[in-house]
Amino acid sequence: MAEGTAIATPGLSSFLKSLKTTPVEPSVAYLISLLKRRQIRNSRQCAVATTALLLRVVGEFKGKDSAKLVERIRQVGRRLTSAQPREVVVGNIVRRVLGLVREVVEDHLDAETNATSDIGHNSQPHNDSLSRPTLSSTISTFSPLKHATAEPLDASTHQSETMSDSGELPKRPGLLTSHTSYVPSSSAPLVNSLFGLFSHPDTPSTSNTPTGHQSPDNKGMLTSLNLERLADFSNSKFDVKAEVMDGIRELQDELDQSDDLIAANALDHIHSNEIILTHTASTGVQKFLLTAARKRKFTVVHVETFPHDHTGTHSVLLTGKNRDHSGDSEEDSFKPLRAAGIQVVMIPDSHVFAIMSQVNKVILATHTVLANGGLVAASGARMIAAAAKAHQTPVVVVSGVYKLSPVYPFDIDELIEYGDPGSVVPYEDGGFVDLVDVENPLYDYVPADLVDLYITNLGGHAPSYLYRIVADHYRTEDINL
Amino acid sequence: RRRPSNPNVLVAKEPKKDTKKEPKHANLFFGHLYNQPRLHSVVGASKDVHPAVLALGLQYSSYIICGSTARMVSMLVAFKAVIEDYQTPVGTSLARHLTSHHLSPQIDYLRSCRPLSIGMGNAIRWLKDVIIKIDPSTPESEAKRELITDIDNFIRDRVIAADQLISDYAAKKIEPGDVILTYASSSIVESTLLRAHLDGISFSVIVVDSKPLFEGKRLARNLSQHGIKVRCFSYSGAAHAVKDASKVFLGAHAMMSNGRLYSRVGTASIANLANSNSIPVIVLCESVKFTERVALDSIVGNEVAPAEEILSERERQALLPLKVNGEEEAVTTTNDVWKRVEEAK
Structure with a gap:
């Protein structure tokens, strides 16, 4: 709080700046x-x-106990998510980092108990079959650890990298192969203990349901074996911290690059002379459209999302920069679509249905994507998707994997944030505000059946496939923070 | 419903010259509908146009009178004044001269202020029919008196009595505990809701409102002043509003002969959302608004308004560069067609 007063406009950039010193x-x-x-x-x-x-x-x-590290991250994560539960992304990132720690430790234990050369062998094919070599190759060369340290570390950085970059090749199959191949050579209880290593007794419900990740009997041996393992671990020279920090940096790279990776798909989906309908001032969507605009001429119909995002929409159309998020400056500004020679038509929300019959494709930005294939997006999205459904127009959702949340929408209302009613009916209108309840929902939940395709930084997916990506990116132990 | 008020309520004339530039619109969707620029002043009006009609035209173009019923009734009332002041020139008869030479300039002027609604078209057709049937031998004063009573009767039968009947009938559809959703403002929906409220049924209303006219605000205020519990949503929150509703009441601009509803833009989405939530959609429409025209979507025939109108004054300033470049355009349409109508009267 003290910092908040010191800096003129608190926001992302001031936070990142203060993070270096505080x-x-x-x-x-x-x-x-x-x-x-x-x-x-x-x-x-x-x-x-x-x-x-x-x-x-x-x-x-401080310290080398990875269980404590997990607990520490989890504790920070809990505080952050309870501060703003509707920014689901915060929880996603915390879960990803937790998964990272677990993975680093598990890989290391694997490597420790087994021949190092075997591990190297095992992970090599993963690398070859990575479907998106562009990103992964740069990152693996990026990592200083790769060349500086011994082979097991190499394997583990690679593992975390597959986790963060490529959904197609999850780390879980890797685990399974190690499971099957090493069980005969080593003792079965040991393998079991590896899987149950960080499962927390206080969250039993999620950890033993879906994946069969844990065998039911491991709870018993968790205590003794684990402690012994961890003790071993803290004595060794193996540096969990450095590994995890590397993993987090890769996550940061993923965040940086996700818009560009998504945009790389644009030419597959936008063709010449199409009419594309979109809404809100999403930089991801703008980049997507701009990439397509380099090669093709098409028309964009932009819904202005009155009353909570219309100023942002206007400024994105005008200058390519979202005035509402002035906090992050240089890298988020880009050429507006008009400058790229794209005809842009702005319409109010009410005109969506009237124009939908002429639209070839709807591209939606999103706030959060949920594990069941539904999404939470700026309000109005539901109406647009429903209108598209009525006209059989395909709906494409553009979203980074980091927005994909392991949360299932059991209570949709919980996810919806309500904004300032003053933007619907100004407070000057006192008599009106006294008599009438004015509501201004900021988000809509769009069910999976209204969406035809998701484009993430991993490529295109059907909504029904998202659960699989969730399973690849999050550990079941971490779903309940 | 507003009646044409005395001429001193005349809207302050804004010197708007730029309306002439309108045809520049190579508009993507509604290009075929931009046929003539909108008139926002009395400048250039034919000298034959009656003062009451001049005032009315300005009220149309500035949306002081809007809603198709209100526009139709106010037009007929203005025509009463026109007929009263009419004098048949020597050598012609009232039946021959009134329609073609005196009434049509008035209609043309009104049309240039804002395109005629279907209801207005129907009323004009009826009036012309009545005039043509007047026996040429009837003395002028008597014929005029007859015409004026005819117009009064028309308003009474086709609008007032019809509204009464519809609201009586529709109010029965409202059950205790219902949450009625309505979009923007319709006079007949308003009277129906008030009717049900007076009958002692306890229900609440959700009003979904939209840019740029915010008609729903007026409706919400009126209803809440009568003690009805009202919630108000902006258009983008419509999905949430529909989720909470148990019935949807909509007003109509016209009913197409292929069974589709032609109404204020945005109606279709509301109806579509209601349909996907399995909520009954009830459309209240006087039979004077029925037309034999057909339409499949909102592009076929529609009324377009100048693009600036969807922006507030501040936004207009902000978006000024867009107009200069001419690449950016906003689309305004007033009406919407939705394909399924559950009930109409």
Whole structure:
């Protein structure tokens, strides 16, 4: 809070700046206050802030006990998510980092108990079959650890990399192969204990349901074997922290690049002379359209999302820059679509149905994507998707994997945030405001059956496939933070 | 419903010259509908146009009178004044001269202020029919008196009595505990809701409102002043509003002969959302608004308004560069066609 007063306009950039100088605890408190005051909002900014903070948290963490590290991250994560539960992305990032820690430890244990050369063999094919070599190759060369350290570390960095970059090749199959291949050579209880290593007894419900990740009997041996293992571990020279921090940096790279990776798909989906309908001032969608605009001429119909995002929409159309998020400056500004020679038509929300019969494709930006294939997006999205359904127009959702949440929408209303009713009916209209309940929902839940395709940084997916990507990116142990 | 008020309520004339530039619109969707620029002043009006009609035209173009019933009734009332002041020139008869030479300039002027609604077209057709049937031998004063009573009767029968009947009938559809959703403002929906409220049924209303006219605000205020519990949503929150509703009441601009509803833009989405939530959609429409025209979507025939109208004054300033470049355009349409109508009267 103290920092908040010192800096003129608190926001993402001021937070990132202050993070370099302030110690961890005040930084956590600062981010919490920023989240609570909505000075950091929208998924991307939350994700960037959370990863930066967790990098610091891990960096400052004293000691080598990885169980304590997990507990520490989890504790920070709980505080952040309870500060702003509707920014689901914060929880996503925390879960990803937790998964990272677990994975680093597990890989290391695997490597320790087995021949190192075997591991190298095992992970090599993964690398070859990566479907998106562009990103992964740059990152693996990026990592200083790869060349500096012994083979087992190499394997583990690689593992975390597959986790963060390529959904097609999850780390779980890797685990299974190691499971099957090593069980005969080593003792079965040991393998079991590896799987149950970090499962927390306080969250039993999720950890033993879906994946069969844990065998039911491992709870019993968890205590003795685990402790012994961890003790071993803290004595060894193996540096969990450095590994995890590397992993987090890769996550940051993923956040940086996700828009561009998504945009790389644009030419597959946007053809010449098409009419594309979109809404809100999403930078991801703008980049997507701009990439297509380099090669093709098409028309964009932009719904202005009155009353909560119309100023943002207007400024994106005009200048290519979202005035509402002035916090993050240089890298988020780009050429407006008009400058790229695209005809842009702006319409109010009410005109969507009238124009939908002429539209070839609807591209929606999103706030959060949920594990069942539904999504939470700026309000109006439901109406647009329903209108598209009525006209059999395909609906494409553009979203980074970091927005994909393991949460299932059991209670949809819980996910919806309500904004300032003053933007619907101004407060000057006192008599009106006294008599009438004015509501201004900021988000809509769009069910999976209204969406035809998701485009993430991993490529295109059907809504029904998203659960699989969730399973690849999050550990079941972490679903309940 | 507003009646044409005395001429001193005349809207302040804004010197708007730029309306002439309108045809520049190479508009993507509604290009075929931009046939003539909108008139926002009395400048250039034919000298034959009656002062009451001049005033009325300005009220149309500035949306002081809007809603197809209100426009139709106010037009007929203005025509009463026109007929009263009419004098048949020597050598012609009233039946021959009134329609073609005196009434049509008035109609043309009104049309240039805002395109005629279907209801207005129907009323004009009826009036012409009545005039043509007047026996040429009837003395002028008597014929005029007859015409004026005819117009009064028309308003009474086709609008007032019809509204009464519809609201009586529709109010029965409202059950205790219902949550009625309505979009923008319709006079007949309003009277129906008030009717049901007076009958002692306890229900609440959700009003969904939209840019740029915010008609729903007026409706919400009126209803809440009568003690009805009202919630108000902006258009983008419509999905949430429909989720909470148990019935949807809509007004109509016209009913197409292929069974489709032609109404204020945005109606279709509301009806579509209601349909996907399995909520009954009830359309209240006087039979004077029925037309034999057909339409499949909102592109076929529609009324387009100048694009600036969807922007507030501040936004207009902000978006000014867009107009300069001419690449950016906004589309305004007033009406919407939706394909399924559950009930109409």
